[in-house]
Amino acid sequence: MRWAAAGLGVITALGTACGFPTYGYVEDGLDSALDSGGPDTAVDGSEEAPAPFDGCAKPNGCGGCDDVGVAGTRCDPCGQWTCAGTKVTCVPAAPAPGTTCGRCSTATYACTVTGKSECAVPDDRLVYEDAQFKTKTDELWTLDPRSEVIVSFKTERAIAYFDASLVLRRVPLTGVPSPVSGDVTFTIYAGNPKDGLAPLATTKMEAASIGTTAEFRAFAFPEISPRPLGTWLSIGITTDSTANTFEVYGGGAAAFPAAPTDTSWWHRGLSPTTTWAQEATTDLAHVLRGKACPP
Numbered sequence: 001m002r003w004a005a006a007g008l009g010v011i012t013a014l015g016t017a018c019g020f021p022t023y024g025y026v027e028d029g030l031d032s033a034l035d036s037g038g039p040d041t042a043v044d045g046s047e048e049a050p051a052p053f054d055g056c057a058k059p060n061g062c063g064g065c066d067d068v069g070v071a072g073t074r075c076d077p078c079g080q081w082t083c084a085g086t087k088v089t090c091v092p093a094a095p096a097p098g099t100t101c102g103r104c105s106t107a108t109y110a111c112t113v114t115g116k117s118e119c120a121v122p123d124d125r126l127v128y129e130d131a132q133f134k135t136k137t138d139e140l141w142t143l144d145p146r147s148e149v150i151v152s153f154k155t156e157r158a159i160a161y162f163d164a165s166l167v168l169r170r171v172p173l174t175g176v177p178s179p180v181s182g183d184v185t186f187t188i189y190a191g192n193p194k195d196g197l198a199p200l201a202t203t204k205m206e207a208a209s210i211g212t213t214a215e216f217r218a219f220a221f222p223e224i225s226p227r228p229l230g231t232w233l234s235i236g237i238t239t240d241s242t243a244n245t246f247e248v249y250g251g252g253a254a255a256f257p258a259a260p261t262d263t264s265w266w267h268r269g270l271s272p273t274t275t276w277a278q279e280a281t282t283d284l285a286h287v288l289r290g291k292a293c294p295p
Helices: 001-008
Strands: 011-018 020-025 079-083 087-094 108-110 116-120 127-131 136-143 147-156 160-172 183-192 197-204 216-223 234-237 246-251 263-269 277-279 282-284 286-292
Touching: 011 277, 020 108, 116 263, 136 147, 136 234, 136 282, 147 183, 160 183, 160 234, 183 216, 197 216, 216 286, 234 246, 234 282, 234 286
Parallel strands: none
Antiparallel strands: 011 020, 079 087, 108 116, 127 286, 136 246, 147 234, 147 263, 160 216, 160 246, 160 286, 183 197, 183 234, 246 282, 263 277
16 A cells, blocks of 8 residues: 555646546656647637638738738839739839939939839039129128128029028127027029119028138028029128128129129118119129039
C-alpha cells in the first residue's frame, strides 16, 4: 500500500474521458497530456472557430493576393499599380516622361518615386530686369509718415513683373512718445505723377525688418501682366512707422552707368497732401524684375 500511495503521488488526474480519468505525469509536465487533437473548447463548452487566414504573402491593397505589386506604388518603367477588381495592374504614367512641358515648353515631364509624371520645371520662364538704376551712393530723401516718394520709368521688356527693389536704410528714432513700429508700403503704379497714377499692386513689409545699412530691399507682389513697351510704370513708397525714418538712396548725373533717359523721381507731402515735386538732377536706385520666355 505504501508503494501504491507513492506511485500515485507522481501522477495527477486531469479529467475524465468516457468515464475514465486522464492522467498526466508530473515529470513530463501537464501540457504533455492536453493534446486532444480536436478543436479548442471555450469556457462554456462550445467549439471556437479557427482564426481566419487569407494566405497572402503580400496583400495587394485591392483585397486580393496578387503579389506582383501593391496598389498606389510605382511600377516600371513609370506608372502605378492600380486596382482591377481584386488584382493589380500597371497603369503607365501620363503624359509620358520626356514629353515637353512648362510655360515656355523648355522643360520635360519626369517620373516621380511614386510613379507619377510631373513637369520638372512648371514655370520655366527666365528672370529679367526691366529699367533699372543701381547706383546707391547718395541719400536723396528721408521718408516718414508725412511723405511719399516715387520713381518712374518706361518699360523696356515685355515681362510679367513680380518684384521690385529700392535702396533703403532704416533710422531708429529716440525720444518718440508711444512709438509705433508700423509698416512700409510699396505700390506699383501704371503712369507717372505728371500724367496720372493708377495702382496695379500694393504690398507691405514690417518696418523693423528693413536693415540699418543702405541696401537694396526687394518686395514681392502678385504678378502683373506685361505692359506695352515704352509705357510708364512707377514704384511708390510710404510708411506709417513713428519709430523709424527711412533714407532712400540713388545717384546723380555722374553715376556710371547712367540712369535710363526716361527715369525720374518725385516726392510729395501727405499731411497735408501737397502736389508732386520732381527732382530733375538725381535718380533713385531701383530694380524691377519679371519673367518671360527666352527669345
